[in-house]
Amino acid sequence: MRITLTHKELHELQKLCLENDNHELFNKLSHEEHKSIKSRTVKKTKATQKATKVRQDTARKKIESTVNMMRLFNQKITVYSVAKEAQVSYNTANKYKEYIQRNAH
Incomplete structure (x- = not known):
């Protein structure tokens, strides 16, 4: 069975566990919370x-x-002209500046 709790509800439940000296359940809840957060973070x-x-x-x-x-069409090749023609931002094209300059001739 699976239940979904808000963070506030989980922390209240953990607090109740500690007040009633149920450290085993508290540890289990904490472990499950940590696994859940870690798994979402890794996936993202x-x-x-x-x-x-x-x-x-x-x-x-x-x-x-x-x-x-x-x-092929003997056009002037610059970072700006490539960015405009390829429909990418200037900054993106600028990341490939060496490639563009190397192949401009």
């Missing part, structure tokens, strides 16, 4: 890392294909 962290990687990969692919197209 992994999901955030995965989403960030997907965004970075998408931006990199856009920038690489834009640079290739601009070279």
